[in-house]
Amino acid sequence: QVQLVESGGGLVQAGGSLRLSCTASGITFSLYTMGWFCQAPGKEREFVAAIKWNGGMTYYADSVKGRFTISRDNAKNTVTLQMNSLKPEDTALYYCAADHALYGSKEAADYDYWGQGTQVTVSS
Numbered sequence: 001q002v003q004l005v006e007s008g009g010g011l012v013q014a015g016g017s018l019r020l021s022c023t024a025s026g027i028t029f030s031l032y033t034m035g036w037f038c039q040a041p042g043k044e045r046e047f048v049a050a051i052k053w054n055g056g057m058t059y060y061a062d063s064v065k066g067r068f069t070i071s072r073d074n075a076k077n078t079v080t081l082q083m084n085s086l087k088p089e090d091t092a093l094y095y096c097a098a099d100h101a102l103y104g105s106k107e108a109a110d111y112d113y114w115g116q117g118t119q120v121t122v123s124s
Contacts, residue, residue: 009118022096
């Protein structure tokens with residue numbers, strides 16, 4: 001049974017930082033591209049960041065470039081999203097996802113497995 005479990009969400013003031021983590025089980029983690037997506041109320045799920053299976057390539061949405069950093073530890077089956085300089089518009093439910101592909105994708109439909117999400121709320 002595949003499980004992706006996110007943690008690290010919370011309430012933070014604008015300009016603050018949060019560190020999201022996702023731990024995977026039930027898959028050969030090192031064979032998967034890992035991604036983070038977010039969904040705000042009334043909006044579609046949006047791509048945030050992704051990292052290739054070996055960490056050799058990362059991808060970011062334009063809105064988070066320079067503020068967020070994605071990384072992974074294949075020995076611990078964990079992917080992390082460091083979120084700095086947070087803005088109220090970053091408020092959303094953040095999901096971890098796994099894509100069994102060599103190259104990273106920004107399309108939610110390409111991802112095979114999803115976590116339940118962790119809430120990030122940024123106050124102004």
